[in-house]
């Protein structure tokens with residue numbers, strides 16, 4: 001017995017939910033599967049930059065409104081950049097951005113999908129196998145449930161089964177990052193409106209972050225390029241604790257704070273190489289398509305936007321009766337045109353400078369005096 005749909009979205013993170021919200025009004029039979037049951041956590045820095053918030057507003061004004069009234073979140077106006085021992089530089093953002101726990105944000109989006117009443121949601125349905133059969137897909141879940149559909153949107157994150165089985169993706173450490181993060185309460189000397197980023201010789205090529213989510217609570221983490229982690233056998237968890245202990249400013253903030261739960265790690269597939277993110281009957285979005293900014297690890301905005309773009313292309317393709325690779329190619333081209341030039345430049349900057357601590361340190365000192373340099377840094381952040 002198969003459950004049959006026109007479109008199945010695999011994964012209910014920001015990318016999958018964005019796609020579902022666009023598809024809800026299409027008149028198509030749509031299902032969204034997730035291996036987890038919601039609310040569920042996702043290891044993340046929880047920072048949604050202004051253009052991500054703007055994308056959310058376009059996709060679902062109701063979800064945007066609900067985010068405004070969500071009690072535990074921080075509205076961020078600026079980022080404080082600490083480079084070495086130089087005076088921190090503060091960058092102010094034009095658009096409103098938020099830091100909000102992913103357990104709350106992702107659940108809010110799923111609830112909005114459910115509120116449409118037009119998308120069938122199957123939590124606790126982890127995809128195990130996906131096969132093509134007579135121009136349709138058969139999806140088999142770990143719990144034995146099977147689905148059939150014409151078109152699949154792979155939104156199942158950094159370890160995507162859809163990307164692996166349909167597009168042949170595998171983890172490429174040259175274009176990947178590793179990170180750890182934990183929540184802290186009792187944090188001192190922070191402003192909820194200012195995110196903090198630390199670039200220091202112990203954490204490059206990468207950075208340490210302290211993103212407030214309330215007046216005394218914060219998401220705290222450390223991320224690095226996987227090439228460096230592998231080459232130098234870096235133990236990210238140990239490095240995270242060492243850095244807090246050794247950094248005088250962080251000691252004033254986190255020295256007496258309590259860590260909630262455990263320090264958790266997760267991978268980041270960077271958009272620093274070109275890959276084909278579509279094929280006959282499928283499109284990949286968000287982390288499943290490796291759409292993470294290689295300079296700062298931002299992926300929520302790209303997941304939301306690529307989810308919207310893929311859903312719009314799916315509606316066109318199905319209405320025209322053709323969802324072969326060529327009919328879905330406009331999605332791939334739209335993603336490429338929107339971000340590839342910027343991502344390639346950022347990847348170049350990361351590959352050439354992120355490991356050169358002396359250069360970074362000089363930038364830290366010069367940045368204080370040079371508005372042009374600060375503008376350039378702001379573009380990279």
Ligand SMILES: Cc1cc2nc3c(=O)[nH]c(=O)nc-3n(C[C@H](O)[C@H](O)[C@H](O)COP(=O)(O)OP(=O)(O)OC[C@H]3O[C@@H](n4cnc5c(N)ncnc54)[C@H](O)[C@@H]3O)c2cc1C
Pocket residue numbers: 010011012013014015016033034035036042043044045046047048049125126127128155156157158159160161179180181221265266267268285286287288291292297298299300301303
């Ligand atoms: C430590 C860390 C910090 C980060 N910080 C930030 C940040 O501050 N800001 C930012 O913008 N980005 C950040 N990112 C990146 C961001 O987390 C991702 O880019 C974003 O979550 C991508 O959304 P998504 O919907 O593509 O995938 P996900 O959010 O990963 O959602 C994928 C969904 O698919 C489900 N799934 C997985 N496998 C299956 C399966 N086999 N079957 C069914 N369902 C499945 C999962 O349960 C999950 O719900 C960070 C990443 C990490 C690791």
